[in-house]
Amino acid sequence: MRRRPAVQQAFDEARFGTTRILNxxxxxxxxxxxxxxxxxxxxxxQVEVADEVLIITGRxxxxxxxxxxxxxxxxxxxxxxxxxxxxxxxxxxxxxSFAVRLAPLRALFEAPxxxxxxxxxxxxxxxxxxxxxxxxxxxxxLDALRQLAIxxxxxxxxxxxxxxxxxxxxxxxxxxxxxxxxxxxxxAALRAAVTRALHEYExxxx
Numbered sequence: 001m002r003r004r005p006a007v008q009q010a011f012d013e014a015r016f017g018t019t020r021i022l023n024x025x026x027x028x029x030x031x032x033x034x035x036x037x038x039x040x041x042x043x044x045x046q047v048e049v050a051d052e053v054l055i056i057t058g059r060x061x062x063x064x065x066x067x068x069x070x071x072x073x074x075x076x077x078x079x080x081x082x083x084x085x086x087x088x089x090x091x092x093x094x095x096x097s098f099a100v101r102l103a104p105l106r107a108l109f110e111a112p113x114x115x116x117x118x119x120x121x122x123x124x125x126x127x128x129x130x131x132x133x134x135x136x137x138x139x140x141x142l143d144a145l146r147q148l149a150i151x152x153x154x155x156x157x158x159x160x161x162x163x164x165x166x167x168x169x170x171x172x173x174x175x176x177x178x179x180x181x182x183x184x185x186x187x188a189a190l191r192a193a194v195t196r197a198l199h200e201y202e203x204x205x206x
Contacts, residue, residue, distance in 0.1 A: 085111030
């Protein structure tokens with residue numbers, strides 16, 4: 001398999017840094033495997049506030065019929081994540097890679113919920129699948145999550161939200177952040193992400 005030119009790799013590492021580059025080309029992944037890896041990685045990088053990242057897909061020259069399956073599957077994922085508030089901008093960096101600017105964390109909460117077929121749902125506050133998911137969090141984390149929920153609702157034009165809407169928004173934001181962080185719940189990482197999102201709302205209002 002032909003590898004990326006060393007000069008291009010060096011330029012990319014200088015611009016993005018090694019921790020902000022995901023290579024789904026060299027691992028010989030299927031389209032579905034590449035999408036799963038890129039989806040989790042991009043969500044985690046958004047929580048880390050990584051700003052701009054690079055995803056290397058390859059051109060598809062080594063694929064059957066030279067069809068760039070991985071590239072097109074990743075492109076579809078990026079467009080979906082843009083609608084979901086994870087990705088802000090997508091640019092072709094080279095014929096075999098995408099430069100992606102990640103959205104601020106607050107965009108994750110402000111994106112409209114979507115149904116399984118990809119259409120926007122009408123219900124802004126769906127019933128949480130697990131109403132007890134916040135029970136194990138510390139008072140400090142719950143308080144920060146409550147503040148975030150209230151600010152998010154304020155941004156939607158709800159200046160004095162009822163307690164039930166605040167609780168539902170807390171559950172929704174907890175679910176989104178927990179999915180982005182991935183793995184077993186790390187409350188310290190969750191609280192750090194909530195704090196970063198709070199700062200984004202405060203900066204937007206200042």
